[in-house]
Amino acid sequence: MKRHFFLRLGLCGFLLATTTLVYSQTPLVQLKVKEKSGLFGMSGERFATVALSNQNRSLPLSSDNVNAGQYFYFLFRPAGEWNIDQDFVNEELPKLSLMQTEQKYPVVWKGDILSDSLGTSLLLGFTKEIKLHKTFVAQFQLGEAASQGEYNVPQEFWPGFSTLTGILKDAASAMEEKRYREAIPLYESILGKPELGIFPEQTEVRAKRTQTFDVYFEEQYTGFLSTCLSEKLKLKEKITQVESYRPVFQFVLDSLPNPALNITEADPAVKAISSRAATAMAKLASMRDSLQQSLDDKNVRWIIEASISGRPSYLYKYIIEALAYGFSSLEFADTTEFVTRATLSPEMQAQLGKYELLESYETFLRLAYQRFQSRKPIFPEPFLENVLKDSATFSLPCYSMLKAVSDYYAGQFTAATEEIFKVFRTSYEPQISARYDQMRVLIGIREKNIPVDVLKLIDEGTQAEKLGNNDLALEKYRQATVLSPGFAHALFCLGRFYARSNDPIRAQTFFQQAYQSDSLYLSAYREAYNLYRKGGNYKPMIDALTDALQHGNDYWETNINLGYAYMGDGDVAHAIEHFQRALDLSPKSYQTNIQLGLAYQTVKDYQKARDYFNKAIAIDPLRQEAVDFLQKLNDLQRAGK
Incomplete structure (x- = not known):
């Protein structure tokens, strides 16, 4: 043994x-x-x-x-x-x-x-x-x-001891300095290393990790409640600070249970913290919504109710004109979608920024989108009613511009069409008229049940043209006109393609066919006019625009372009007649006053010329064009000419 x-x-x-x-x-x-x-x-x-x-x-x-x-x-x-x-x-x-x-x-x-x-x-x-x-x-x-x-x-001699003690030291330092988010991954690195599982401290480390989450959450939740109760913070600042706690609470909810470390809500301590974090997240969402609603109301209530108390009246004018311009720039092709990619001119963008109106503008757009998603009219009452009351304040037909958009998205196409023609009548911005002409065309497509294949061909042609594949684009547009011979929009697209390809003769042919097929196609008249003017062909220009007037297109754009045509043809009397008609339709048109001034200067009626130049300056004192023309008129008179 x-x-x-x-x-x-x-x-x-x-x-x-x-x-x-x-x-x-x-x-x-x-x-x-x-x-x-x-x-x-x-x-x-x-x-x-x-x-x-x-x-x-x-x-x-x-x-x-x-x-x-x-x-x-x-x-x-x-x-x-x-x-x-x-x-x-x-x-x-x-x-x-x-x-x-x-x-x-x-x-x-x-x-x-x-x-x-x-x-x-x-x-x-x-x-x-x-x-x-x-x-x-x-x-x-x-x-x-x-x-x-x-x-x-x-x-102290076991493998990994120095690693363990180093991490624990760093974690203790982080905890002492309240860097809880740094301490948590340190504890997790210990729990996640199998080779450190030999140390009895593993159980203690697991508990410390949970305690760190608890301390961190309580500290942040206390800060959140303090923010909610603060009376010193402005609404926007309070929203920003409240929202800053969202990733904090979400971090606790997402990271506290960690199946990879065998830490689940089966642990009562973990479950208790997760429950408090979920409650905090719900409170945050409720508070955020409440604050945002208050801020939104503050930003748009004055616009909806036309209440300018505490604000200069010109701010209401600026915001309504910007909204009308922005809503006119939406993509109208699909009434089932409301894409708020509204665009403003650089001048309008700068103006809104200068007078701190951008937040109100963007809030109004966002709320319109939310109303659309909720299947409500995109504008709340009594917004449009108040815009209508203040129509005389605006240079552009803002009420009709906004009402047309509202009716269009509500599927009230007849009402929308009526407002579109009102926009055409007084708008002195061809770009805006073109947008509403697009809306009119889209309404016509729905009402006339244009075959889907034709619309698809036009869309394919447009995409091919954007990609520089002109041969394919031409083929698609031509197929569309063959499938639907009298479809004015297909003819217009083909004409526009030829115009972009520097083929004015073919372009003019299809523009003429477009407005002959649809006598209210303002964009077709405009493109035909631009080609004639570029070539100096005033008489056919006069014929085309006279035809437009005879078919009911008695608009600012039609009349001022006829004035240009008569001036080019040397018929100043008829030019003045149509410039005056354009001014009657849109009295706040800077451009029309200048053209009347130049026309009267041509016939040496210098006093009337001076009057119209001065009217233009009064409309927009910051623009230089009228000032320069008036200065030239003064020089001309001093020279005795």
């Missing part, structure tokens, strides 16, 4: 008196390596220490140097008055092994025998299959007996 002699030595094992304090902290065991022998036991017992070490024999030991290298290293040193020699290494040392969980691990590497002030020593290497965090035994076989010593290696 084997006999075992146990010498249990822990962190502070038995050493020779000459051992230093640092070395005394080394985990070691003392083993008997030789029994008494000889006559009367004259050859006494021998003992040796087997101490945990590292590949460089360096002190003090640390987790890093103990676990570095290919093996776990132990320093074998005689205890007492004897020395290691090569015979001992060859014959006796193989009796030394380490044992853990019934597995025996022999020496797999040996260093050289070294001598120092303490005597001889030998560095030994054992496989890293040994687990330092678990108890293991050193054993020296003595015949049928065995001398054994048990190791319980302190945590």
Whole structure:
């Protein structure tokens, strides 16, 4: 039967008196390596220490140097008055092994025998299959007996200890400085490293992570409540600050449960925090909506009710004209969608910015979109009614522009068409008239049930033209006119294609066919007029526009273009007649007053010319054109011409 002699030595094992304090902290065991022998036991017992070490024999030991290298290293040193020699290494040392969980691990590497002030020593290497965090035994076989010593290696030498302590130190520092969002991933990095699972601190770290979420959430929630109750913050500032807590609460909801770390709401502490975060998120949404509603009301109520108390009256004029212009720029092709990609002229954009009206403008657009989504009229009552009352204030037909858009999206096409013609009648902006002519054409397409294939061909032609594939575009447009010969819009698209391709003769042919097929096609008349004017062909220009008037197109644009045509043809009297008609239709047209001034200057009626130049200056004092014409008129009169 084997006999075992146990010498249990822990962190502070038995050493020779000459051992230093640092070395005394080394985990070691003392083993008997030789029994008494000889006559009367004259050859006494021998003992040796087997101490945990590292590949460089360096002190003090640390987790890093103990676990570095290919093996776990132990320093074998005689205890007492004897020395290691090569015979001992060859014959006796193989009796030394380490044992853990019934597995025996022999020496797999040996260093050289070294001598120092303490005597001889030998560095030994054992496989890293040994687990330092678990108890293991050193054993020296003595015949049928065995001398054994048990190791319980302190945590400070376990693999990963320096990593663990470094992370815990950083986490503690972050917590102390209230950098909770930095502390959380530090704790998670410990929990996420399987090799650190050997440390009993894992359970504590898991709890600290949850506690950090708790502290972080409570701190942020207190700040949120303080913001909600603040009476010093303006609405917009309060909304911004309230909204800043959304990602905070969402972070807690999303990140606190972490299945990858086996942390779920089955943990009561986790569930409690998640529940409070969900409640906070609901409160935030409610508060955000309430504040936004108050801000929206503040931004648009004065527009809806035409209430200018506390605001100069010109601000109402500016915002309504901007809204009319913006809504006219929407994409009208699909009444099932309301895309708020409204565009403003650079001048209007700058004007709204100058007078701090952009927020009101954008809010009004957004609310119109929300009303459309809710299947409500896009404008609330009594917005349009008040715009109508103040129509005289605006330079453009803002009421009709807005009413047409409202009716169009409500599917009231007859009412929308009536307002479109009112826009044509007085609008002095060809671009705006063109937009509403597009709306009129789209209404006509619906009412006349134009085949889908024709519309598809036009759309394909437009896309091909944008991509620079003119041959394909031409083919698509031509196919559309063949499939629907009297469809004015298809003819117009083909004419416009030829105009863009610098083929004015073919372009004019199709523009004429377009307005002959649809005598109210204002855009077709406009494009025909532009081609005639570019070529200096005034008489056919006069014929086309006279035909437009005869078919009911008695609009500002038709009359002023006829005035230009008569001026070009040398018929100043008829030019004045049509300029005057254009001015009667749109009295606030800067351009029309200038043209009348130039016409009267041509017939040397300088007083009337001066009057109209002055009227133009009164309409827009910031524009230079009328001022320059008046200066030239003064020079002309001084010269006696």
